[in-house]
Amino acid sequence: MEHISIGDDIDGYDPAAYDRPSVTVDLVLLASIERQLHALLLRRDQSPQAGCWALPGGFVAIDESLDAAAARVLRDKVGMERAHLEQLYTFGAIDRDPRMRIVTVAYLALLRPEQMARAERAGRVTAATLVGDPLRACNGEGTDLSLAFDHRAILSVARERLRGKIDYSDLAFAFLPERFTLRALQDVHEAVLGTTLNKPAFRRKMLDRGQLVATGDREADASHRPAELFRVRDAAV
Amino acid sequence: MEHISIGDDIDGYDPAAYDRPSVTVDLVLLASIERQLHALLLRRDQSPQAGCWALPGGFVAIDESLDAAAARVLRDKVGMERAHLEQLYTFGAIDRDPRMRIVTVAYLALLRPEQMARAERAGRVTAATLVGDPLRACNGEGTDLSLAFDHRAILSVARERLRGKIDYSDLAFAFLPERFTLRALQDVHEAVLGTTLNKPAFRRKMLDRGQLVATGDREADASHRPAELFRVRDAAV
DNA sequence: TTTACTTATGCGCGCGTCGCATCTATGTCA
DNA sequence: TGACATAGATGCGACGCGCGCATAAGTAAA
Numbered sequence: 419m420e421h422i423s424i425g426d427d428i429d430g431y432d433p434a435a436y437d438r439p440s441v442t443v444d445l446v447l448l449a450s451i452e453r454q455l456h457a458l459l460l461r462r463d464q465s466p467q468a469g470c471w472a473l474p475g476g477f478v479a480i481d482e483s484l485d486a487a488a489a490r491v492l493r494d495k496v497g498m499e500r501a502h503l504e505q506l507y508t509f510g511a512i513d514r515d516p517r518m519r520i521v522t523v524a525y526l527a528l529l530r531p532e533q534m535a536r537a538e539r540a541g542r543v544t545a546a547t548l549v550g551d552p553l554r555a556c557n558g559e560g561t562d563l564s565l566a567f568d569h570r571a572i573l574s575v576a577r578e579r580l581r582g583k584i585d586y587s588d589l590a591f592a593f594l595p596e597r598f599t600l601r602a603l604q605d606v607h608e609a610v611l612g613t614t615l616n617k618p619a620f621r622r623k624m625l626d627r628g629q630l631v632a633t634g635d636r637e638a639d640a641s642h643r644p645a646e647l648f649r650v651r652d653a654a655v
Numbered sequence: 656m657e658h659i660s661i662g663d664d665i666d667g668y669d670p671a672a673y674d675r676p677s678v679t680v681d682l683v684l685l686a687s688i689e690r691q692l693h694a695l696l697l698r699r700d701q702s703p704q705a706g707c708w709a710l711p712g713g714f715v716a717i718d719e720s721l722d723a724a725a726a727r728v729l730r731d732k733v734g735m736e737r738a739h740l741e742q743l744y745t746f747g748a749i750d751r752d753p754r755m756r757i758v759t760v761a762y763l764a765l766l767r768p769e770q771m772a773r774a775e776r777a778g779r780v781t782a783a784t785l786v787g788d789p790l791r792a793c794n795g796e797g798t799d800l801s802l803a804f805d806h807r808a809i810l811s812v813a814r815e816r817l818r819g820k821i822d823y824s825d826l827a828f829a830f831l832p833e834r835f836t837l838r839a840l841q842d843v844h845e846a847v848l849g850t851t852l853n854k855p856a857f858r859r860k861m862l863d864r865g866q867l868v869a870t871g872d873r874e875a876d877a878s879h880r881p882a883e884l885f886r887v888r889d890a891a892v
Numbered sequence: 893t894t895t896a897c898t899t900a901t902g903c904g905c906g907c908g909t910c911g912c913a914t915c916t917a918t919g920t921c922a
Numbered sequence: 923t924g925a926c927a928t929a930g931a932t933g934c935g936a937c938g939c940g941c942g943c944a945t946a947a948g949t950a951a952a
Contacts, residue, residue, distance in 0.1 A: 437717040439678050441747075441758050480674040480756050484747030508745040508760050510678075510721030519717050521678050521760075523745050601900085619939055621901080626938090636948095642898045643948035838929080856910050858930075863909095873919095879928040880918040 439510070442522040443487045444475035444569070446506060446576040447496065447543070449534035450593045450609040455580075456534060457555065457573060458496065458543040462566055466516050470566035471555065473573075474543065475522065488525040497540045502528040502592035507575050514568045524572045526579065528592035551612070553577060580610045588629065591650050599637055599645035600624060676747070676758045680724045681712035681806070683743060683813040684733065684764045684780070686771040687830045687846040692817075693771060694792065694810060695733065695780040699803055703753050707803035708792065710810075711780065712759065725762040734777045739765040739829035744812050751805045761809045763816065765829035788849070790814060817847045825866065828887050836874055836882035837861060 447458040459471040474495040478487040485503065492498050506524040514520065529537075538545050546555040546563055553574045555563045565573070584590055584607060593606045604620050624630055631651050636644035684695040696708040711732040715724040722740065729735050740762055747758040766774070775782050783792040783800055790811045792800045802810070821827055821844060830843045841857050861867055868888050873881035 436714070438675060439715060439717060441676050441678060477673070478676060478747070478758070480676060481749060483749050484745065484758065505745065508721065508742065510715070510760070512718060512720050521715070521721065521758075523747070523758075616940055623939075641949055643900050645900060853911055878920050882929055
């Protein structure tokens with residue numbers, strides 16, 4: 419084993435000479451349901467942090483890109499084929515995992531309500547509601563869930579990222595089916611921002627943006643006047 | 656060596672059992688000089704990509720956080736003690752480095768002009784101008800520099816990040832000395848955005864924000880009416 | 893069929909922001 | 923002392939956006 423300082427240049431560096439961090443990806447899977455943000459979590463049954471809730475994650479293989487690893491975890495651990503995936507932030511504190519040194523690249527995955535419901539029915543993950551500031555994760559009964567490792571911080575960063583991007587990007591549409599009402603779009607914005615918005619102003623802003631196309635059809639199930647269904651102009655999402 | 660699939664849970668995983676990516680940090684060191692963005696680059700003298708220009712970087716040690724690694728590279732490779740450091744994005748394509756599989760966490764470091772000049776005088780790094788869209792790196796004579804690996808993509812992401820954040824964060828002040836004129840602040844914004852801005856509107860917006868404090872002093876060297884010097888209210892930056 | 897209720901949709905007012913043009917102030921330099 | 927360059931202030935107009943209100947369009951109950 420050569421003696422090359424870790425501070426030396428990459429050129430001439432022997433990758434086997436030094437211990438290196440492991441690299442994982444963790445997925446923050448979010449959906450907007452009933453004007454609230456929900457995240458999919460796994461209940462840990464092993465030590466450490468048994469009984470705590472964790473984000474789905476997995477190691478990055480040597481022959482696999484970060485994006486590919488995120489897609490694989492989405493497929494294998496959540497049972498989902500496609501979703502709006504976007505890199506969020508990389509967490510690399512020394513003691514963030516007590517078992518070994520792990521650097522994790524967090525990804526954000528935005529789901530439609532039926533995707534989240536289907537993943538939950540598959541039984542490997544459970545949806546939790548994200549509320550409050552600072553962020554808490556609650557189950558259906560409203561009791562707080564304790565989160566494993568630094569996953570509460572990861573969820574907080576995810577929510578902050580959403581809040582910062584929602585009103586100038588088209589990421590809100592990733593939470594919605596292909597055809598949706600303006601009310602549903604506003605619900606997504608309110609769930610992400612945690613506030614209420616002015617309806618006529620929201621309506622105008624969205625329509626003036628030129629990104630929405632009216633389909634002429636209307637929602638079917640409503641017990642009131644049915645709203646018009648829109649879709650996104652480009653094949654965004 | 657046990658046979659645990661890379662897709663298995665982290666629990667019960669032997670970190671020595673599989674090849675893992677190496678983790679590095681790369682630093683995008685930027686300054687705003689004469690209404691243009693400049694970046695500090697290292698000229699590679701070894702294969703691969705000898706003669707190309709690269710970002711300063713280094714491996715992340717096993718007992719070192721990502722932020723600490725970035726600070727260490729800043730100190731050891733650039734000779735700089737303190738700077739506004741902020742994580743940018745993590746690049747993990749399989750073939751981004753031909754020597755080995757490397758996942759790199761890119762950091763953004765914002766420098767004041769005299770910091771960049773001092774680092775350049777130290778002789779290890781050279782400043783290049785970032786111009787155009789898509790981004791190009793030019794030397795003093797205006798000829799393009801060829802960048803190593805995926806470092807052009809990293810620089811592009813850095814510039815995009817700056818453009819997205821400059822008008823709602825206080826990152827512009829990291830480019831400026833403690834006391835500065837409104838004209839200098841506007842120059843920073845124009846360098847980052849690559850556009851020209853309206854002077855009275857910019858002035859009003861900045862002053863109305865309540866973040867600036869007038870010092871009462873004025874710049875000294877001007878061959879015209881000297882502008883007032885301001886500073887940031889909080890010890891931001 | 894009528895009536896009450898709920899929600900969608902459209903219209904108009906007012907405020908604050910921002911771009912633009914213009915004017916004044918204050919320094920240097922010939 | 924006057925030309926010149928830039929700082930700094932002010933006023934006008936367009937536009938975005940919050941907000942209230944009127945109206946339309948459905949359902950459900952009487």
